[in-house]
Amino acid sequence: MEKLNTLAIDIGHNVNFDTGAIGIRKEDELNMEVGKELIDKFKATNINVINCTPYNAISLHDSLNQRVVAANKGKADFFLSIHHNSCPGGRGAEGLCLTGGIAEQVGISILNEIEELGLYNRGIKNRRDLFVINQTIMPALLIECAFCDSESDMNGYNPERVAGAIFNGICNVFDIEKDLSGSFNENQVYYNVVKGDTLYKIAQKFNTTVESLVELNGIKDENLIYVGEDLRIK
Ligand SMILES: [Zn+2]
Numbered sequence: 001m002e003k004l005n006t007l008a009i010d011i012g013h014n015v016n017f018d019t020g021a022i023g024i025r026k027e028d029e030l031n032m033e034v035g036k037e038l039i040d041k042f043k044a045t046n047i048n049v050i051n052c053t054p055y056n057a058i059s060l061h062d063s064l065n066q067r068v069v070a071a072n073k074g075k076a077d078f079f080l081s082i083h084h085n086s087c088p089g090g091r092g093a094e095g096l097c098l099t100g101g102i103a104e105q106v107g108i109s110i111l112n113e114i115e116e117l118g119l120y121n122r123g124i125k126n127r128r129d130l131f132v133i134n135q136t137i138m139p140a141l142l143i144e145c146a147f148c149d150s151e152s153d154m155n156g157y158n159p160e161r162v163a164g165a166i167f168n169g170i171c172n173v174f175d176i177e178k179d180l181s182g183s184f185n186e187n188q189v190y191y192n193v194v195k196g197d198t199l200y201k202i203a204q205k206f207n208t209t210v211e212s213l214v215e216l217n218g219i220k221d222e223n224l225i226y227v228g229e230d231l232r233i234k
Contacts, residue, residue, distance in 0.1 A: 002102060004047060004174035008076035010067045010132065011035030011053040012083040012142075018063035021086030023149025030148055030159055035082045037163035046177040050074040055189060055233075056205055061131075062192060068135040069190040069230045078106070079140035080170075081132050084148040091150045092120025096133065096142040099126040102173070103139040110143060110169030117161055119146055119153060189233040193225050206233045 012031045013020035020027025035053070042049045052070040057063035071079045085094070093114045095107030107124045115121040122144075127133060133140045145162050146153040170176070191202060199210045199222050214222050216232045225231065 001175035002173055004077050004170075004176065006048040006050060006074060006076045007042065007170070008050045008052050008071035008074060008079040008136075008138070009035060009039055009042075010071070010079065010081040011051070012081055013063075015054050015057040015063050017057050017060045021084065021148055023084075023086050023147065024151065024154040025084075025148050025157070027084040027086065027148045030084045030145070030157075031082050033159035034145055034163045034166070037160050038082070038166055041163060041167040044179055047174075050076055052079075054191075058194065062194075064131045065135070065192050066190055067132055069192065071136050071138065071140075073190060073230065073232070076136075076138050078102070078174075079132070079136045079138055080106075080166075081140070081142040082166075083142055083144050084146055085144040086147060086149045088149065090147045091153050092122045093146055094122035094144045095124045096127040096130060096144070097124065097140060098128060098133060099124060101139055103141040106139075106170060106173050107141050107143070109172045110141075110166050113165035113169040113172075114145065114162060117158075117165055119162075190230045191233050193227055193229045193231060195227050197225065197227075198223075199225060202231065202233070208233060 014028045014032055020031060039049055039051055050070055052067040054063055054066040093111055095111055097103035097107055104124050111121045146157060199213050203210045203213055210222060
C-alpha cells in the first residue's frame with residue numbers, strides 16, 4: 001500500500017471571482033458539504049489534512065494559486081479537489097488528473113465507490129490543462145462528484161454518502177490508520193502579494209493582525225513585503 005502523511009483537500013470554488021456552476025443545486029454548496037464531511041472523516045485517522053480552500057480571493061488566478069500554494073508549502077503528498085459538474089444531458093462522476101500514476105489509481109478507486117451509490121461512472125480523463133493539477137508538485141486529482149444540473153443525479157443526492165465513498169476510495173489505496181484522535185492541521189492559508197498591498201491591508205482582508213502575519217512569516221521589516229511573495233495568513 002502507498003504511504004500518505006499529508007492530504008491536501010481543496011473545496012472547489014466558494015470564493016470571490018471563483019464561483020461554481022448553478023444547476024438544480026449550487027455547485028458551491030455541494031462542494032462545501034462533501035468537502036467538509038470528508039475533512040471530518042479524516043479527523044479520526046492518522047492523516048494530516050490541509051484544507052486548501054481560500055477564504056478570499058482577488059481574482060480567479062489568485063483563488064486557484066492560493067489552493068496550490070497551500071498544498072505545495074504544506075508539503076502534501078496528495079492533492080484532492082472536490083467539484084460538481086454541469087452540462088445539459090450529463091450525469092455521473094468523473095476524475096480528472098494526469099493519467100498513468102497514483103492519481104489515476106486513487107481516482108479509479110473513488111469512482112468505483114461512488115458508482116456503488118448509484119451514480120454513473122464516467123471514468124478518468126487525462127487533463128494537463130487544469131491549473132491546480134499542473135501547478136501542484138504532488139499527485140493531484142479533481143473529482144467531479146455528480147452533475148448539479150442533472151435531475152437523476154440530484155434526485156436524493158446525499159453529499160455525506162458521497163464523502164464516505166471518497167474516503168473509502170482513498171483508504172483502499174493508501175495505508176491509513178482509522179479510529180484515532182489524529183494530528184489534525186489547522187487550515188493553512190496563503191496569499192500571493194499583489195501591487196499596492198501592505199501588511200495592514202492584507203491583515204484587514206483576512207481578518208487577522210499585522211503582528212500575526214509578521215510572526216507566521218518571520219518578517220523582519222513590516223514595511224517590506226514583495227509582490228509575488230506568498231504570505232502565510234493562518
Ligand atoms: Zn467546479
